[in-house]
Structure formats: C-alpha cells, structure tokens
Amino acid sequence: xxxxxxxxxxxxxxxxxxxxxxxxxxxxxxxxxxxxxxxxxxxxxxxxxxxxxxxxxxxxxxxxxxxxxxxxxxxxxxxxxxxxxxxxxxxxxxxxxxxxxxxxxxxxxxxxxxxxxxxxxxxxxxxxxxxxxxxxxxxxxxxxxxxxxxxxxxxxxxxxxxxxxxxxxxxxxxxxxxxxxxxxxxxxxxxxxxxxxxxxxxxxxxxxxxxxxxxxxxxxxxxxxxxxxxxxxxxxxxxxxxxxxxxxxxxxxxxxxxxxxxxxxxxxxxxxxxxxxxxxxxxxxxxxxx
Amino acid sequence: xxxxxxxxxxxxxxxxxxxxxxxxxxxxxxxxxxxxxxxxxxxxxxxxxxxxxxxxxxxxxxxxxxxxxxxxxxxxxxxxxxxxxxxxxxxxxxxxxxxxxxxxxxxxxxxxxxxxxxxxxxxxxxxxxxxxxxxxxxxxxxxxxxxxxxxxxxxxxxxxxxxxxxxxxxxxxxxxxxxxxxxxxxxxxxxxxxxxxxxxxxxxxxxxxxxxxxxxxxxxxxxxxxxxxxxxxxxxxxxxxxxxxxxxxxxxxxxxxxxxxxxxxxxxxxxxxxxxxxxxxxxxxxxxxxxxxxxxxxxxxxxxxxxxxxxxxxxxxxxxxxxxxxxxxxxxxxxxxxxxxxxxxxxxxxxxxx
Numbered sequence: 194x195x196x197x198x199x200x201x202x203x204x205x206x207x208x209x210x211x212x213x214x215x216x217x218x219x220x221x222x223x224x225x226x227x228x229x230x231x232x233x234x235x236x237x238x239x240x241x242x243x244x245x246x247x248x249x250x251x252x253x254x255x256x257x258x259x260x261x262x263x264x265x266x267x268x269x270x271x272x273x274x275x276x277x278x279x280x281x282x283x284x285x286x287x288x289x290x291x292x293x294x295x296x297x298x299x300x301x302x303x304x305x306x307x308x309x310x311x312x313x314x315x316x317x318x319x320x321x322x323x324x325x326x327x328x329x330x331x332x333x334x335x336x337x338x339x340x341x342x343x344x345x346x347x348x349x350x351x352x353x354x355x356x357x358x359x360x361x362x363x364x365x366x367x368x369x370x371x372x373x374x375x376x377x378x379x380x381x382x383x384x385x386x387x388x389x390x391x392x393x394x395x396x397x398x399x400x401x402x403x404x405x406x407x408x409x410x411x412x413x414x415x416x417x418x419x420x421x422x423x424x425x426x427x428x429x430x431x432x433x434x435x436x437x438x439x440x441x442x443x444x445x446x447x448x449x450x451x452x453x454x455x456x457x458x459x460x461x462x463x464x465x466x467x468x469x470x471x472x473x474x475x476x477x478x479x480x481x482x483x
Numbered sequence: 484x485x486x487x488x489x490x491x492x493x494x495x496x497x498x499x500x501x502x503x504x505x506x507x508x509x510x511x512x513x514x515x516x517x518x519x520x521x522x523x524x525x526x527x528x529x530x531x532x533x534x535x536x537x538x539x540x541x542x543x544x545x546x547x548x549x550x551x552x553x554x555x556x557x558x559x560x561x562x563x564x565x566x567x568x569x570x571x572x573x574x575x576x577x578x579x580x581x582x583x584x585x586x587x588x589x590x591x592x593x594x595x596x597x598x599x600x601x602x603x604x605x606x607x608x609x610x611x612x613x614x615x616x617x618x619x620x621x622x623x624x625x626x627x628x629x630x631x632x633x634x635x636x637x638x639x640x641x642x643x644x645x646x647x648x649x650x651x652x653x654x655x656x657x658x659x660x661x662x663x664x665x666x667x668x669x670x671x672x673x674x675x676x677x678x679x680x681x682x683x684x685x686x687x688x689x690x691x692x693x694x695x696x697x698x699x700x701x702x703x704x705x706x707x708x709x710x711x712x713x714x715x716x717x718x719x720x721x722x723x724x725x726x727x728x729x730x731x732x733x734x735x736x737x738x739x740x741x742x743x744x745x746x747x748x749x750x751x752x753x754x755x756x757x758x759x760x761x762x763x764x765x766x767x768x769x770x771x772x773x774x775x776x777x778x779x780x781x782x783x784x785x786x787x788x789x790x791x792x793x794x795x796x797x798x799x800x801x802x803x804x805x806x807x808x809x810x811x812x813x814x815x816x817x818x819x820x821x822x823x824x825x826x827x828x829x830x831x832x833x834x835x836x837x
Contacts, residue, residue, distance in 0.1 A: 226607055226610075278793065278796045283553070283746060283750065287742060287743055287788065288788070290742075291784075292789065294785045295781075295782060297781075298781040298782045298785065299782065302778055412614070412615070412735065415615075416611070416615060418611070419611045419612065423608065453622050453626055455618055455622055456620075456621075456623060459615035459619045460619055463612055463619075466600060466603075466604065466612055470604050470608070472608075
C-alpha cells in the first residue's frame with residue numbers, strides 16, 4: 194500500500210511536473226496562457242494509439258513520430274494564431290480554449306468518445322516489498338526525471354537557455370541586446386509543446402486515452418503552476434509533486450476519493466495562496482506588488 | 484405638451500442620433516414582440532435561454548472586463564445561485580419569486596468570499612484561483628449525492644409561472660432591467676453613479692486609483708458583489724426555467740463559455756456580451772437540429788471564434804460600431820457615420836480625409 198502510494202504519486206507528480214513546466218515556460222517567456230497545452234498531450238497519445246494499432250508501426254518510431262507531429266502542430270498554431278494577437282492577452286487565452294475545443298472535437302469525430310488503452314512499452318513488473326510495480330511505472334518516473342534534468346541543463350547551461358531567461362526577465366532589454374525575441378518565442382513554444390508531447394507519450398499506456406483526457410490534467414497543472422509560483426521552474430516541479438501525491442493519497446485512502454481528489458488539490462492551492470500570494474517559490478516583482 | 488417636447492428632444496438626441504442605441508432599442512422591441520409572431524415553445528425557449536446566458540456573460544464583463552479582476556470560474560456564482568434556488572424550492576417549497584432573490588443573495592455572499600483572495604492576487608493568479616472554486620464545489624456535490632442529487636442534479640423544480648408566455652416575459656423583463664442597471668453601473672460617463680469611472684480607474688492603474696483617494700478594496704468587493712448578484716439571478720432563472728439544477732452548471736467549460744461569448748461580442752461593453760450570446764447560442768442550437776451540424780457544431784463554433792478573434796481581436800460589436808459611429812474630435816460626442824459635421828458643435832468629423 195505504502196509503496197503503491199509512493200510510486201503512483203511519483204508517476205502522477207512527474208507527469209504533472211513535465212506538463213506544468215512546459216505550461217509555465219511559455220507563460221513566463223511569451224505571456225501566453227496556453228489552455229490548449231494539455232490538448233497537445235492528448236494529440237500525442239492519440240497519435241501513438243493510431244500509429245501502433247491501425248498502422249502497426251513499431252513503438253519507438255511511433256513515439257518519435259508522434260512527438261514530432263505534435264511539435265509541428267504546436268508551431269503551426271503559434272505562427273497562425275498566437276503570434277498575430279500576442280498583444281491582446283485575454284484574446285490569446287480564448288483562442289487557446291477554442292483551439293483545445295477544436296482538437297477535442299476532431300479527435301471525437303475520428304476516434305469516437307470511448308476510452309481505450311495502449312499496450313505498455315515495458316512489459317512485466319517487479320516485486321517491491323509485496324506490491325507489484327510494473328516496469329511502465331518505473332519507466333515513466335525515470336523519463337520524467339530525465340526530461341526535467343535535461344530542461345534544467347538547457348535553461349541554465351546553454352546560450353539558448355540564457356537567451357530564453359533574458360527574454361523572460363525583460364523583453365525589451367533582451368531585444369536591445371540583440372536577441373531575436375520572436376524567434377525565442379517560437380523556440381519556447383516548440384519546447385513547451387514537445388514537453389507536453391513527451392508527457393503524453395510516457396503516460397499514454399498508464400492512463401486511458403480519450404478525447405476528454407485533457408481537462409483533468411489541465412486543472413491540476415494550472416493549480417501546480419500557481420502553487421509553485423508562476424515563472425519558477427523549480428516551484429512548478431514542487432507544486433506538481435505536491436498535487437500528484439495529494440491526488441494519489443486521497444484516491445487511495447478516502448472513500449469516494451476519486452471525486453474528491455481534484456477538489457482537495459485545488460483547496461490546497463487556494464489555502465497556500467491565501468497565506469503566500471506569490472506561490473511557494475514565486476518572486477514578486479516590484480511593479481506587481483500592491 | 485412642453486413635457487412631450489422635452490421627452491421627444493431627449494429621445495431624439497439620446498437615442499435616435501446614436502446608431503448603437505437605435506439598434507439596442509430595436510432589439511428590445513423585437514424581444515418583447517416575439518410572442519406576437521410565434522408561440523412555438525422551441526423558439527421561445529432558445530430566446531429565453533439566450534437572455535439568461537447573456538445576463539451571465541454581462542455579469543462576467545462587469546467584474547473582469549470593467550474592473551480587470553480576471554475571473555475564470557464565473558460558473559461558481561451561477562451554480563451556487565442555481566443550487567440554492569433549487570434546494571429551497573424542493574425542500575422548503577418556496578415559490579420562484581422567493582428562491583431567485585435568495586439564490587442571488589447566496590451568490591453575492593460567495594462573490595464576497597471569492598473577493599477575499601482577490602484583494603491579494605492579481606492578473607492570471609487571480610484567474611487561476613477563481614477557476615478552482617467551482618471545481619472544488621462540484622467535487623463536494625458528488626460526495627453528498629443524497630442531498631444534492633449527485634451527477635443527475637435536482638429535478639422537479641417548479642416552473643417560473645404556469646404559462647409559457649408569462650415565463651418568457653418574466654425572463655425578458657428581468658434581463659432588460661438587469662442589463663440596464665449593469666450598463667449604468669459601469670458607464671464611465673454616467674452622471675448618476677460614480678462607480679463606472681472608478682472601476683475603469685482600478686482596471687487601468689490600481690495604484691494611481693489608490694493614490695487618488697479611492698478605496699480600491701471597497702470597490703473591488705462591490706464589483707464582486709454586483710457581478711455575483713446578476714450571475715445569481717441568471718442562475719436562479721435558469722434553474723426555474725429548465726426545472727433542473729445540474730452539476731454541469733459548475734463545469735470548467737461553462738465558466739469559459741461566459742468568457743467566449745463576451746470576448747466574441749466585445750469585452751468592456753455590456754452590450755458586447757449580449758450580442759455575443761444572441762449570435763453564438765442560437766447558432767449552436769440551430770446547428771444541433773441539422774443532420775451534419777450535430778457532430779460538427781463545436782468545430783464550427785471553434786473556427787468562428789478563432790477567425791473572429793484573429794480579424795477583430797476587440798470583438799464583433801466594437802468592430803461594427805467603429806464603422807457605424809464617428810466620435811467628434813472636438814467635443815467627443817457620438818455621431819452617425821453618414822454625417823460630415825458634428826451634430827452638436829459643427830466641427831468637421833474626418834478632417835484627414837479632405
């Protein structure tokens with residue numbers, strides 16, 4: 194039981210962390226509140242489902258192709274939609290909601306509304322103190338960790354990472370220093386969407402795949418991002434892990450917990466914000482203070 | 484007789500000379516006269532629901548458009564008022580004219596509760612916190628199914644009135660009065676209320692508003708209360724009109740719908756919300772009746788929204804009014820686009836075109 198909670202919490206937390214980091218990245222850099230973020234995660238999962246079951250492409254190729262296709266869709270939607278109305282922030286958010294709705298309905302029409310499963314990539318399980326843990330779960334945990342580590346290295350050790358952080362801090366000054374801000378926005382969008390794609394690929398065999406699978410993680414990553422502090426990558430990961438564990442613990446231990454898990458996670462976020470309005474690891478900028 | 488001329492002068496200058504107000508007047512006359520032409524329950528139902536939803540969307544506009552407090556969980560007010568009205572009606576057998584105000588008061592109460600974090604949070608933070616409130620509440624609804632009806636909701640709630648036409652008129656009249664109050668309340672040029680200009684000031688620059696001696700806390704709470712009240716009336720009306728209080732009124736998507744409608748019509752204009760709902764909602768309903776539209780309607784809706792926002796990012800009413808109305812460069816009064824000179828001060832309206 195304890196091992197189960199630990200492992201499942203880590204899987205949920207890791208997935209949410211990868212999603213939340215991507216969401217927070219595009220918001221922090223380009224001020225785009227992308228409600229379609231988890232819709233990209235759904236697209237990858239569906240593409241893998243389609244490629245492996247109908248086209249019977251071998252799994253590693255399918256995963257790679259799915260992530261590339263998702264990233265391309267993300268870049269196209271950025272170029273066609275978000276880029277043109279960047280200055281109207283609420284309009285950008287509404288466009289992303291409309292985009293998510295569009296993806297959901299297209300998938301609903303092509304694949305139907307029922308949930309399906311994907312066969313796991315890593316078959317078999319290991320016995321840890323009496324609980325069966327499948328390799329797929331361990332694989333998901335490992336991959337999430339590697340992705341987060343890679344992203345951290347990218348942001349802190351490379352020139353591109355420096356440029357991204359500079360744009361996030363001050364768009365105008367970064368522009369004056371010779372950074373191509375629009376190009377950075379596009380690169381960040383691509384990174385953010387491919388992170389969503391990776392998360393989708395990793396968890397597709399664990400959770401069910403259906404056209405409504407984007408809504409539940411969306412609310413959780415919104416909560417995780419706010420809980421950790423908008424714009425702080427470490428905060429996002431911490432927030433996601435806290436909410437992932439909360440969800441798992443409530444689902445395992447409380448009767449009727451499946452209904453309550455979302456409510457409990459969100460209540461934790463509200464409570465934290467009442468005590469610390471900038472989130473756990475957030476920083477308040479001078480002009481935002483009241 | 485002199486009174487007549489006074490009123491006529493006011494009517495001519497205040498309404499007939501301004502294209503936007505002429506359209507609004509025609510629209511309300513049409514709304515009132517619909518039952519004269521058709522008594523088909525289907526059409527009456529669509530129009531009444533559109534009126535209820537535009538009340539809901541306009542109340543979002545008061546809070547988020549005018550005051551700048553981004554509320555992504557507006558369904559909270561609608562749902563709370565709806566459930567309050569429904570529960571009071573079912574368990575205590577109260578008539579609609581008691582339950583709807585009670586629901587609205589409950590929504591105001593919730594609005595003030597939601598306003599407490601608003602005092603400390605801004606922008607998207609506030610948006611994300613408010614987004615979570617209706618989801619928390621709907622989680623609680625599912626835990627107590629014997630009291631709240633769980634997934635099915637509460638059904639068997641009394642109708643607004645015994646006759647269908649009467650219900651229609653109740654909805655339309657409440658809608659008209661509420662929209663008028665909200666419009667006056669938020670109108671920056673209004674001579675009756677100071678609130679409009681203060682809310683604008685809070686949105687544009689809260690610190691400056693504070694420095695100017697405005698208690699921004701008080702006015703933000705007032706905006707939350709007002710918004711909650713009208714969303715609550717909409718919720719109560721909806722529950723009594725549809726005779727069911729369902730958890731779908733607390734959905735994430737239901738909150739977003741208010742925003743979709745308002746931004747489509749034009750944010751920071753109460754009429755924009757009304758126009759948005761009266762275009763998009765009947766369109767969806769009509770599409771649902773056609774053979775192919777039942778499957779494609781949300782795709783069509785999404786495409787319409789995306790295209791509108793790409794080409795008119797400020798909303799459809801702002802775009803249309805920009806073409807129908809010209810503001811006098813000297814005295815800032817609104818003129819019809821056909822005029823060459825201002826109707827009040829005879830200044831040339833478009834000097835650059837000469």
